[in-house]
Amino acid sequence: GRNHNDVLGTWEAECEVVEVEDSGAIRRWVWNVLVPDGVGATWAFEVEPTSDGALIRQWGRMGPDPSGLSLAIAAAPELEGRIVARRLADWEQGMRATLDYVRARFED
Numbered sequence: 001g002r003n004h005n006d007v008l009g010t011w012e013a014e015c016e017v018v019e020v021e022d023s024g025a026i027r028r029w030v031w032n033v034l035v036p037d038g039v040g041a042t043w044a045f046e047v048e049p050t051s052d053g054a055l056i057r058q059w060g061r062m063g064p065d066p067s068g069l070s071l072a073i074a075a076a077p078e079l080e081g082r083i084v085a086r087r088l089a090d091w092e093q094g095m096r097a098t099l100d101y102v103r104a105r106f107e108d
Contacts, residue, residue: 001033005090008068013040033067040067056102058095062087 004010014034021028030044041062048055062069069087073080 018042019044035065035067038065039063040065053106056099058099060091060095 001013001015002010003013015031016034017029017031019028019030020026026047028044028046030042032039033041033043041060043060044058046057046059048057069083072083076083
């Protein structure tokens with residue numbers, strides 16, 4: 001995976017697909033973002049057919065192993081709440097951009 005953050009810059013992460021639900025059409029796929037100590041995050045897409053198209057969900061889970069977020073918190077533990085809130089806001093913004101991109105590709 002390729003990532004960019006205005007504060008951290010650009011980086012690549014090795015990922016591992018850990019689950020695919022395929023019943024004629026892929027409905028769910030889940031992957032782990034690998035960090036030196038294990039899994040830094042888990043991400044997934046879920047697709048649910050609807051009468052007029054599909055509902056697509058994307059979700060992410062931090063951890064369970066240390067990641068860049070852990071390093072930021074260790075450097076400023078008194079700011080943990082703000083650091084986590086900012087990271088979650090970044091994730092939300094990224095997920096919205098990804099889903100908007102997918103929507104635009106299928107609505108054309």
